[in-house]
Amino acid sequence: MNGVKWILLLEDNPRDAELIEHALQRGTSGFRVEHADSRRAFIHCIKQRVPDLILSDFSLPTLDGYTALSIAQKKCPDVPFIFVSGTLGEETAIETLKQGATDYVLKAHLSRLVPSVQRALREAKERTGRRRAQEQLRRSHKQLRTLSVHLQQVREAEQIRIAREVHDELGQALTGLKLQLIWLASRLPRQSKLLHAKVRSMAMNIDETILAVRRIATELRPGVLDTAGLLPALEWQANQFQTQTGIVCEVKARMKETLWDQDLNTAFFRIFQEALTNVIRHAKASKVEVRLAEEDGEVVLEVKDNGRAISQTEIHNTNSIGLLGMRERAALLGGNVFIQGERGKGTILTARIPKPSRKRIRLHLHENINHRRPRRRA
Numbered sequence: 001m002n003g004v005k006w007i008l009l010l011e012d013n014p015r016d017a018e019l020i021e022h023a024l025q026r027g028t029s030g031f032r033v034e035h036a037d038s039r040r041a042f043i044h045c046i047k048q049r050v051p052d053l054i055l056s057d058f059s060l061p062t063l064d065g066y067t068a069l070s071i072a073q074k075k076c077p078d079v080p081f082i083f084v085s086g087t088l089g090e091e092t093a094i095e096t097l098k099q100g101a102t103d104y105v106l107k108a109h110l111s112r113l114v115p116s117v118q119r120a121l122r123e124a125k126e127r128t129g130r131r132r133a134q135e136q137l138r139r140s141h142k143q144l145r146t147l148s149v150h151l152q153q154v155r156e157a158e159q160i161r162i163a164r165e166v167h168d169e170l171g172q173a174l175t176g177l178k179l180q181l182i183w184l185a186s187r188l189p190r191q192s193k194l195l196h197a198k199v200r201s202m203a204m205n206i207d208e209t210i211l212a213v214r215r216i217a218t219e220l221r222p223g224v225l226d227t228a229g230l231l232p233a234l235e236w237q238a239n240q241f242q243t244q245t246g247i248v249c250e251v252k253a254r255m256k257e258t259l260w261d262q263d264l265n266t267a268f269f270r271i272f273q274e275a276l277t278n279v280i281r282h283a284k285a286s287k288v289e290v291r292l293a294e295e296d297g298e299v300v301l302e303v304k305d306n307g308r309a310i311s312q313t314e315i316h317n318t319n320s321i322g323l324l325g326m327r328e329r330a331a332l333l334g335g336n337v338f339i340q341g342e343r344g345k346g347t348i349l350t351a352r353i354p355k356p357s358r359k360r361i362r363l364h365l366h367e368n369i370n371h372r373r374p375r376r377r378a
């Protein structure tokens with residue numbers, strides 16, 4: 001039965017129904033007509049099976065045209081609806097189209113019926129195709145978003161794990177090594193100057209390696225973010241940035257309390273890092289002002305530089321992965337990132353994320369404490 005179109009014909013006059021059906025069958029094959037002659041029969045038919053198209057008389061004793069149209073729009077909004085009427089003034093005809101009818105055909109001109117039905121079915125098919133494509137696009141966009149969120153979370157978790165492993169395992173092993181070296185030095189004969197010098201240089205090497213290990217662990221994930229909260233982590237990062245680049249970086253905060261939500265802290269911290277990287281790479285700025293505040297239940301981070309100012313084209317460039325990543329991070333937590341450039345003044349990036357509930361904060365604190373590996377003795 002594939003390809004056969006079901007047409008529901010709402011018509012109380014049996015002779016007219018026969019004429020309409022005849023006109024359809026004569027015009028083309030591939031239609032099955034179901035006949036309803038009252039409001040009850042009409043609703044029953046629609047409930048039994050959604051038709052591919054509805055043909056309706058304009059005035060029936062139990063139902064007027066507009067009511068039939070509105071019932072169809074409620075029950076099966078995508079099905080084309082054509083009025084087939086004996087008399088339909090121009091104004092009424094226009095009004096039916098305004099109300100959402102697909103077309104109207106006068107009974108005196110039934111030769112128009114088949115072309116009108118065919119066009120309506122074709123257009124409905126195109127509409128359905130378009131909607132399916134849009135739905136597909138929306139679905140795949142959602143999947144991509146979920147994937148990107150998942151990848152970010154996996155990456156962050158991995159960085160936390162490696163940072164802790166590097167810090168705890170390597171750091172403690174090196175400290176142990178240094179203690180053993182001190183033990184060894186204490187037992188070396190006093191006069192073995194060469195051996196003492198060698199031990200000192202080895203100890204220095206170990207100290208440097210401990211510093212390198214700490215640096216690597218901190219770059220992967222600054223511990224201060226989890227132990228002291230967002231603001232100290234931002235201050236630490238700003239300090240690092242200023243020392244490394246010579247660009248002045250000031251952090252001002254108007255926060256009532258330290259934030260402990262790990263997702264929120266991570267999001268703001270990574271957004272901040274990306275914003276600072278952009279300042280180094282693109283802004284040609286000499287100063288960065290950072291503001292962290294709580295406004296109307298949202299945490300707001302503002303990073304303002306006095307550089308060359310980002311352009312509108314750059315802001316809206318869909319290939320800007322850095323900017324996209326910042327927006328995605330904020331969007332994941334129900335927030336947004338807004339970037340603005342003003343010639344002669346610089347660039348302002350504003351990230352806003354709603355403050356998390358206390359329950360979520362407690363949960364993260366708990367997780368954070370439980371996930372810390374027990375310290376091994378050196």
Ligand SMILES: Nc1ncnc2c1ncn2[C@@H]1O[C@H](COP(=O)(O)OP(=O)(O)OP(=O)(O)O)[C@@H](O)[C@H]1O
Binds near residue numbers: 281310311
């Ligand atoms: N603070 C800024 N001042 C001036 N221009 C900026 C600033 N931040 C970003 N831009 C412009 O916006 C563009 C997009 O930034 P985005 O971070 O998305 O990409 P990127 O830094 O070029 O590369 P990556 O994807 O590695 O971050 C940059 O290439 C730059 O032209």
Ligand SMILES: [Mg+2]
Binds near residue numbers: 274277278322323
């Ligand atoms: Mg970038």
